Structures are given as C-alpha cells and as structure tokens.
Amino acid sequence: MARAINQALREEMRRSEDVVVLGEDVGKKGGVFLVTEGLLDEFGPERVMDTPLSESGIIGFAMGLAMAGLRPVAEIQFVDFIYQGFEELINHVAKLRYRSGNEFASPLVVRAPYGPGVRVGLYHSQSPETYFIHTPGLIVVTPSSPYNAKGLLKAAVRGEDPVVFLEPKRVYWSPKEEVPDEDYVVELGKGRIAREGRDVTVITYGASVWDALKAADEVAGDISVEVIDLMTLWPLDINLVLSSVKKTGRLVVVHEAPRTLGLGAEISALVAEKAVEYLAAPVIRVTGPDVPTAPISLEDLYVPNTARIKSGVMRAMKY
C-alpha cells in the first residue's frame, strides 16, 4: 500500500503543479514509512517540503496553501501527533467554507499512518477516526488495499473538500496487490462489497478488512458472510450499509478504534433508525477496548482479530 500511495502522489504531482507535499522527513528520507520516497528527486524541494517539527504548523501552513489554490498533501508522521494541529484542523480547515459563507475553502489532504499492529506503543498506534468523523466539514477516508489506496488518494487530491486520509500502517507492506499503472480514481463516499454473502453483514474498514475476510473464509462452510469495506468513513455510504443489512438481517461492525462512540455506534444507530424491521439479531460490535491505545505488551489482545470477529459473527447468527 505504501508503494501505491507513492504512485498516487507521483501521478497527481505530474498531473498538476498545484499538488505539493509537505511534512516532517518527507524529503530526502522519503517519510518514515517511505511513502514519499523519490518524490524530492523528481519534483524538487519547492514541491516536496520538509517542514519544522510542528503539526500545527504543517496543517495551518497547508491550509494557507490550499486557500490560495494549491492542492497540498500534508503528512503527519503518525496520527498520534495530530493533536498539536487540532486547532488548525478542527477549528479552521474544517470550518472555513462554512464560516466564510463559501468565500474560502481549504481542499487539502492530511495523510497519516494510524492504527495498532506494529508494536510501537501508545503514541504510534492510535485510531482517532471518531474525532474527524465527528467534525462536520471533514471527509474521512481509510483505504484497505493498495488498489483502493491509490484510487482514493487521487480522488482526495482532486476533490474540493478537506480529506483526512488515514493509512492503516499494519498493511503498508502486505498484503500485496497488483496496482494498475494507469490513472484511475476510487470515488469518495462509496464503500465496496469486499465479499458477497447472504447470512450476516460485517462492516469494517482499514486493516480489519483483511481480518474480516479471513474470518469469512474460515466460517464459509456454515455461514455466508458479506464483508463491507467502507473506505470512506464519512460521509458514510448509507445506501450500501442499508442494502446489505436488509439482505442479511444481521450486522457485525468491526473497528480497531475504542468501542465507545466509535463508528460502530453511529452505524448501529442508523441501522436501528432505518432498518430495524429487517434485523434478526442485535448489532454486534467487535472493536478495540476503551483503553488509551494498544499497549506494546498486550497488543494482540487489543486488536480485533479473526477469532474475535468469528465469535461476533456466531453471536449474531445464534441470537
């Protein structure tokens, strides 16, 4: 996935001079996950900007670039550091179009690796997507695979609205997937059916998609599981969610973020409001626990793994 994102950036930067990249270590080093590797050589320091170590500076500076017509892609080294730029992101980037009566907008992309699974502790493992979903004005995207990462990022760069692009670092380097060299976009606001099924719907996103697919595979003899990969967390693809739930009548939501007020809570509420008559079982949530984040020592317990997802599916089936 890291390579696919690199390819997306490269293609968008070739397409338009307005696209610039900025962040800590994005230049010579190519980013700590090598997502921006080689961009400096091809596009030069005016378009690939190493910045001071300041998240408020990176996001605020990128906002100014966007207001003036550029299409900045700002990297926050780990999403866990983004709080220092929260004022800029939540109070200004997200609210600019609304507060200015559409006089100004800040169509920028903030990319950040997120999520547990590589044993790097409290400040390199967080899943804070709820903060962004809860902030009107932001589009929140989480790719799950190299193919959709490339297409989603290209769509984000070309869009008119600010996008928080959360990259599940657990799947940066595997699974691998063939990514076409040609130009394509994956439309924002649309999820996909990652695996078709009849008996129960598992809605998830990011790295958990792979765990859900594995779980679906393992129970395939007995239960037909439909796996929905949201890709865009907000605005939610409500039609896809409802059509799947109406088909299967059972729903399990899986995410790595803490359970309370996670996206699973909102999906449960929406399904209860709009499709309760189709439900044959309560909505089950399989999520990270409500702890600060995955501890290095017990990370395996934190991450919703295949066994827990299967168990969630069984609970939905046996109700």
Place this chain on the structure above:
Amino acid sequence: MIVGMQAAEETDIPPNFVAQYKEPDVMRVLNPDGSVNEELHKWGPSISDKEVVSLLNHMILGRAVDRWAWMLHRQGRVKGTYGSYEGQEAVDIGAIYALRGEDWIAPSYRILGGLIMRGITLEEVFSKFFANSGDLEKGRNLPVEWGSRARGILSIGAPIGPHLIYAVGFAHALRYKKKDGVVMAFTGDGGTSTNGFHSALNFAGVFKTPNVFVIINNQYAISVPVSRQTAVTRLSIKAAAYGLVGVSVDGNDLLAMYKASKYAVERVRSGGAPFLLEAVTYRIGPHTTSDDPQTKYRPKEEVDRWRQLDPIARVKAYLLRSGAAAEGDFKAMEDEAEERIRAAIKAAEANPPPPAEELVRDVYSFTPWNLEEEFREIIGER
C-alpha cells in the same frame, strides 16, 4: 560585551557565550502636539498631506462606526458580541494603507477602519452586525470576524493565533505561483503567547515567506496585562529568534505606522526577510460588549493618560499645523460619516435573514445525505 545588548539577567558566563538582545526604542514620527520628528519624517517612505487627510477621513469613519456599533448593541440590535476599536485607528489604517491591491490581509478583531478602507462597504458592516443575508459570510460569524476574497481579506475565526499560520502558508503559495502579493497578518499582544504565533513566525522565517506581521499591542488581552503575556518589554524582539526583522512603532502615530509598514511591505515583497511590527497602542473601550474594564481591572487614570495620545487628535493637530486642513474640514468629515452610517444602517436593516437551508449549506462543496435528512427533520418535513 556589545553596547546596549543584554540577556534576561547577568550571569558569570563570559558574555560572548550568552544570547543577547536589545529592547528597541518605539518609533514615533508624529508627536502628540502635531509636531514631527524631523529626522524620522525624512526617513523612508513619504506620505503627502493630501493622503493624510484621506486617511484621517477613514479614521473618523472607523471611530464613528465603532460608536454606532456600541449604540446599536445597547439597543439589542447587534447579534453576538462586538469588540471595541476606539483609540487604535492609526494602527490598521496606517498599516493597511501600505498595501497594494494584490496584497492580502489576515485580520484580527479591531481593524474595522482599515477593512472599510480596503473596500468592505458600510452596508456590509451593518449587515454583519445584524447577521443577515447582506453579510458575505451569511451572518454565520461574529461581527468582528471578516473574510472577503474580492478585497483580499482572509477569513478568520474567534480563537486567537491560528490564522497567523495559514497567513504564512497563503503567502508562500503566492510566491510559489509567482505572484507579487504580500500577506499582512494582524494579531494582539495576547496572540503572541499562542501556538499559532510561534508556528507562524517559525515557518515564515524558515520558508522566508512574504509576510508582515502586525502585533497590535493594546496592553490588554481582555483583562490580562501584557506583562502576563511575556517577560520582555518590547514584543518586536520576538522576531529575532525566528530570523525576522522586528520593529516597534507608536501605534497611535499614523505617520510612523504607515512609514514602517510601507517599508516592511516593499522590502518583504522584494525578497527580504519577513517583518514583525509591534504597534504600541491602547484599547480605550472595553474588550467587547460583554466586558467591564473600568470597575475591574484598570484604573480610569490609565485610560485618561492614553486619551491624551489619541491618534485622531494627533493627525488633526498635524494637519492644522501644516495648513492642509481646518477645523471645518474635520467637522465636515464627521458629519459625512454620520450621514453615510445612518443610510447604511437603514439599507442593512432591510436585508432579510439568510434562507433556512443556509443552515446546512457550505459544510462541504456538496450537501451530504445526513445534512439533507437533518434539515428535513428540523423544518418538519420528515
């Protein structure tokens, strides 16, 4: 030891190993009695008496709008809270007059006179006060927060400081696009304590962006005096640590504000380091319509002392001395301001509130399904 340089306090460390700074003098061209400092008057960009007359007109208009804002607020006709402007007119009018058409302003609260000079109409001003559809920002923001693309004014929100950093990004983008514009960003003395101020000056220094920062040091951030914002005396010395040029200017002196600003703007435009101007002034009125300074945190004598340094009186005295204007001219300016304001209030009051659907527009470039749904529920069309 370098003469006049100092550190925060003396130590036993040999002085050449200690970072040292110099608190600058405050640049004043125009004395309170209307006489000028001849040497400084000759220095730098010049300004004709005719231009000064026109700027005085804007100062008078700005002060009159401020007075009307208070009156209307007391009558319950202004929505939200309004921040006072009286006594600071020379700062923004002098500084903004130094800008060209292609330049941009990242505003702070108390620069209304300068923004009107920049093209915001009086009808727009009062429409914003009334939060109706005559406001470019659709009445969504407080009556002290302005943004207008056509006038080169970047939108701001209420939190102090963060606008400074996007003003730096914006300036960088102008240069990236090979445009000549400079971005002048205002903040107050309280703003110098914020994360945004630090980030902005640091990025501006590192990327050498075409920015001029103007700190309106009006001595108070609501009730907290500037001595609680910083342990130094002159805010301009903060420039040194970021690789910027710092200058302190008498903010009640229109000529000094213009000359320093013009010099800074043109120098920055031609590729020089960003500038940090400290305008030393005083907020004569309360912080906002919900503040009560006189009984709580500052003595009346202090306000009276600053009234003696009134920027408008000073310009009038200057013009009387030079013979470029007479008392009758000032009176005519004041009368004209009143007349224009009354007409603008009448026009602004006729503007309807924004249509209900504006509640859910402009959150994104499109209106997503959830907002459509929420709106239908709000207006009872579920």
